[in-house]
Amino acid sequence: MNLRRDVFQAIADPTRRAILLLVASQSLTAGAIASNFDTARPTVSKHLQILTECELVEQTQNGREIYYHINAKKMKEVADFIEPFRKMWDDRFNKLETIMKKYKTKK
């Protein structure tokens, strides 16, 4: 599952996180996004390519321009990645609680 790992690599980069913040509230062209950074335009394009490949941003064609905007569904998935870990411990602790409650009444 390389895709999953790529998603976390994608958000590990500070520039890409900044891009995600920019396109969270509005659709922007690559040029408009690049104008927010000191880095070279091709570098920003590369970041956008990675974000698009991981489906964290989506593209919409409007005339000759391509607009980028956040893919909220994918972002939610990433935000929830810690949840299975929490659930695993929650299940264990629930079991512990049930066992010890029985233990208490047995005594």
Added chain:
Amino acid sequence: MEQKTKISAEDGKQELVITREFDLPLELLFKAYVEPEIVEQWMGTKVLKLENKKHGSWQFKTTDAKGNVVFQANGVIHEFVPNKKITRTFEMENAPFDVQLEFLEFEQLTNDTSKLNMHIVYRSVTLRDQMLQLPFAQGINMAHNRLQDILSKLK
């Protein structure tokens, strides 16, 4: 609804904290960590060794129905203060993960409730993030396998 088990994992740190409040008196909560037969029940693993004392060590092993080892872990106990604190290491055997350090603190809330604070320190930020993502990755793999099962039945 308030979640009973909470995970705190700050970005870029090599540690995490798991906290949980129990509807159990402190002594019962602590007992669940020291009695091998009880540990076996809630951890779902066989306890080969559990020496509850400073300089003691522990060993867990889980096998599937065919007798294959699916999980094996061990560690040493650095500190053992009844009803208060256990400091120990945790290492999964035959896995590419370095040993981790665990601080377990037990606290009485009321006569019938208690709290566990589990502070885990990993060797690196990357390793911590890997461990956090492990159940997530397993979930995806399981979903993937289920999908493959269904698809192969359709063929």
